[in-house]
Amino acid sequence: MRSIILSSKVAKGDSEDPSLAPLYENAIRDTIERFEATGSPVVTDGEQRKYHNFATYSVHGLPNTAPDGFKIPFSDGHTRRLSRLTRGPFRYRRYADSYLDVAMRYAHVPVKQAVISPSALSLMYPAEKIPDYSRQQFIDDLLREHETEMRRCLKKGAYKVQIDFTEGRLAVKIDPSGHLLNSFIDLNNLALSRFSLEERRRIGVHTCPGNDFDSTHSADVDYAELLPSLFELKAGNFYVALAGERDRRHALRIIRKYRKPDQRVFVGVTAPVDPHIETPEEVRDRVLEASEYIPIEQLGTTDDCGFSPFSDDTSTSRDTAFAKIQARVLGTRLAEKLIGGH
Numbered sequence: 001m002r003s004i005i006l007s008s009k010v011a012k013g014d015s016e017d018p019s020l021a022p023l024y025e026n027a028i029r030d031t032i033e034r035f036e037a038t039g040s041p042v043v044t045d046g047e048q049r050k051y052h053n054f055a056t057y058s059v060h061g062l063p064n065t066a067p068d069g070f071k072i073p074f075s076d077g078h079t080r081r082l083s084r085l086t087r088g089p090f091r092y093r094r095y096a097d098s099y100l101d102v103a104m105r106y107a108h109v110p111v112k113q114a115v116i117s118p119s120a121l122s123l124m125y126p127a128e129k130i131p132d133y134s135r136q137q138f139i140d141d142l143l144r145e146h147e148t149e150m151r152r153c154l155k156k157g158a159y160k161v162q163i164d165f166t167e168g169r170l171a172v173k174i175d176p177s178g179h180l181l182n183s184f185i186d187l188n189n190l191a192l193s194r195f196s197l198e199e200r201r202r203i204g205v206h207t208c209p210g211n212d213f214d215s216t217h218s219a220d221v222d223y224a225e226l227l228p229s230l231f232e233l234k235a236g237n238f239y240v241a242l243a244g245e246r247d248r249r250h251a252l253r254i255i256r257k258y259r260k261p262d263q264r265v266f267v268g269v270t271a272p273v274d275p276h277i278e279t280p281e282e283v284r285d286r287v288l289e290a291s292e293y294i295p296i297e298q299l300g301t302t303d304d305c306g307f308s309p310f311s312d313d314t315s316t317s318r319d320t321a322f323a324k325i326q327a328r329v330l331g332t333r334l335a336e337k338l339i340g341g342h
């Protein structure tokens with residue numbers, strides 16, 4: 001959920017102009033107020049400061065990058081691009097805990113913080129290699145930076161830290177052999193292995209088929225190709241887009257089979273790519289459906305994805321986003337009444 005700041009300076013990419021700080025501050029305050037008003041037990045800052053997009057906030061503006069990096073193709077024909085690393089060493093320019101600082105000043109309920117996965121950023125290293133900076137050196141730096149970011153968010157009191165892993169499903173599309181997905185899982189597990197079991201209970205992973213201008217990048221990839229590997233990730237929580245799936249029970253059967261006993265699953269009950277605003281009853285029915293496959297102590301609800309992961313995607317208005325969140329909250333309560341939840 002972004003698209004609140006209407007400023008030509010931001011549109012030109014100058015999101016760190018100090019004169020914009022009060023605008024961002026207002027945007028974050030307004031988002032948290034409206035989010036809390038829905039009754040959601042956990043909120044976020046709507047990622048207002050990740051202005052350009054959810055994936056590149058940590059590296060945006062680095063001097064050792066070029067814009068012609070990895071291309072993400074979407075189903076409606078448009079593409080998004082990551083930046084390409086031009087020389088070492090690789091360092092983040094900012095860590096997501098700086099967003100958490102501001103959000104926690106305004107929030108009265110727990111705050112979830114999303115961070116980008118090591119696997120997504122690993123796509124910044126070019127195929128042709130960088131002289132004097134090997135891929136292995138890059139991976140070492142990347143994992144250290146990611147770990148630093150995670151620890152800072154955990155230490156500052158993020159209720160959950162969610163690793164955005166939208167490229168998991170995309171990996172199967174790019175490489176149907178599964179090799180790329182496996183390499184992503186291995187890389188992210190190298191990072192997750194650095195955390196204790198207790199810490200991992202506060203760490204989650206988000207999966208979705210992409211979401212931009214109401215289109216997706218990998219919805220045609222069967223969840224059966226992704227979910228078995230996904231649950232190999234050493235995380236305690238999984239935020240799984242499900243509302244927009246054509247066959248939810250198919251996905252739920254796979255989740256039932258591959259979910260580890262200590263892994264909680266938050267199923268998506270609202271679909272940001274669908275302009276229809278879900279009713280609380282629709283949400284309730286989706287929760288009841290999921291409860292046939294996931295023990296209720298391990299079941300939670302979420303939105304399928306952010307409401308505007310890329311800043312210039314205005315396909316979902318803020319009013320629609322909050323109406324969907326409201327439906328999630330009310331529908332989850334209706335289901336809890338029926339099945340006795342927590």
Ligand SMILES: [Zn+2]
Nearest residue numbers: 166208305306
């Ligand atoms: Zn997503």
